Amino acid sequence: MASTALSEQTGIARRVFVADSDTKVLAIVGADGKPEWEVKVGAIHDAHLLSNGNVLLQQGWTKVQEITPKNEVVWEYDAGKTNAGKKVEVHAFQRLDSGLTVIAESGPSRIIEVDKDGTVKHEMKLKVAKSNAHSDTRLVRKLASGNYLVAHEKDGFVREYEPTGKVVWEFEVPMFGKEKKGGHGPEAFGNSVFSATRLENGNTLIGAGNGHSILEVTPAKEIIWKIEQNDLPGITLAWVTRVARLPNGNTIIGNCHGGPNNPQIIEVTPDKKVVWTWKDFTKFGNSTTVVEVLGDKK
Secondary structure, three states: OEEOOOOEEEOOOOEEEEEEOOOOEEEEEOOOOOEEEEEEOOOOOOEEEOOOOOEEEEEOOOEEEEEOOOOOEEEEEEHHHHOOOOOOEEEEEEEOOOOOEEEEEEOOOEEEEEOOOOOEEEEEEOOOOOOOOOOOOOOEEEOOOOOEEEEEOOOOEEEEEOOOOOEEEEEEOOOOOOOOEOOOOOOOEOOOOOEEEEOOOOOEEEEOEOOOOEEEEOOOOOEEEEEOOOOOOOOOOOEEEEEEEOOOOOEEEEEEOOOOOOOOEEEEOOOOOEEEEEEOOOOOOOOEEEEEEEOOOO
C-alpha cells in the first residue's frame, strides 16, 4: 500500500477529482496524495473539469458556477432567482459542446439548457410521482443522441427522455426483496438511485445510491452485471454515487457514507476483483459525492 499524509491508495497511484459535502471542499488531488487545486464549496452533488481548464461546480443547492483555476467566478446561474418563491434545488448540470449548460431543477421538476447570459434556450418537464425539491433528481446527463438520462432519486427510477419530454426508456431500481431502512450509511437500504451512465455497448451503468450496489442493465432491462454491498472482500459499500466504465473495462465506484474503514473510490475488474482504492478522511469526509479518476498531469 502506498500511503501519504493526506490519502491512502492501493494499486497504482492515481490523480483524482473529489468533492465532499461534509468537509466542504472540492479538489484535484495528485497521485502523491497532495492537493494540486482546491476550492471551498457548500452542499455539492456534481462538478466537472472543463476542456478550457475551468471547473463547473455548484455553491449550495441553487447556484451553478464556472470558475477559473484561480477560483475566479466567470459564469453563474442561480436557480433560486429564476424560480423566485418556489422550492428548488440543483443536483446535476453539464456543459455542452455548444456552450449551453444543462441544469436539472428539482422542485420545478424540469431540465433546462441556458446560454452564457442565463437565458433559457430549452425547457423540458420531468416525470415524477410527486415533485420534491431535494430528491426529484440526482445526476442527469445529456446523451450523444440528444436525449437526457435521469437518475430520479425519490422515485427510484432511471428514465431516458427525448427533448420533447417523452420517456423512451425507464428502469425501476429493484429492492431485491428487501425492506426499506432509513439512514445514509451501510445500515440503510432503499432504491434512492444516484447516477446512471450510458455505455458504448448500449447498456446503462447505475449507481444505486442506498441500494449499496452497481448494476449494468440492458435496453431490455435485464441486469447482466451486479456488485452488491458485501461482494468486495474487506470493503462495505454504502451510498453508491458516481460510477464509470473505464476504457480497460474496469468500473470506478464512488462509495459515500461508508465510514473511515472503507475507501471512497474503488476500481474493480469485470470479474469483481478490486485493483485500486482511494481513501482520504483528512481533507475529505463521509460525504464524497463527486469522484472522478483523472489522467496524468500534463
